[in-house]
Amino acid sequence: MTPNAPLSPSGVVTVYQSDYQRYSYEQRTAAARAILRHTIHTDGRHLAENRGAGLHPSYIDLHGRGNDNSPQQKEVRKFLKDMRDDLFDASVVLDRLDGGISLILRCPGFVLDRPIQADDLTVDVLFSPRETTESGKELSKFLALTVQAFAHDCVVPYLHRFAQRCIQESVIPPPLVAP
DSSP: OOTTSOOOTTTTHHHHHSOOTTSOHHHHHHHHHHHHHTTTTTSSOHHHHOOTTSOOHHHHHHHTTSOOOOTHHHHHHHHHHHHHHHHHHHHHHHHHHHOOOOEEEEOOOOOOSSOOOGGGOOOEEEEOHHHHHHHHHHHHHHHHHHHHHIIIIIIHHHHHHHHHHHHHHTOOOOOOOOO
């Protein structure tokens, strides 16, 4: 890998499979995730790398075509959970450092064998922990309404588009596994 080469999930394998004895496996995987996400939200390549209306190449790099039940799927799920936890950790640290407040709502892509409804969804939610503790029931009601609106108005239509993209790419998405 050259220093300025675009990184993909398959490319960061080198980082976390290296045998630098002074770093733990967890440290190497954290470094690989950091390299993978570094400046990705501002690099301008997200839409450029999409092929038509299909899936992003990084999705296929990580998941393959979905037609295998390899032991790697467990590692992929852990990688994705760790990436989500990195996002939540970064948000909490940023709130602590700048005194801000954050709300993150997220739902992974998946496909069901029937039309998806908002009740089918599990939405990962992070709200600034201190505010969650100190604001009580008033905040809980607001967050519940916000999550419901997100699920119904954003996630359900997105997952229908995701299902179409999987069909276009001949990809079988991995099964949804509860966190």
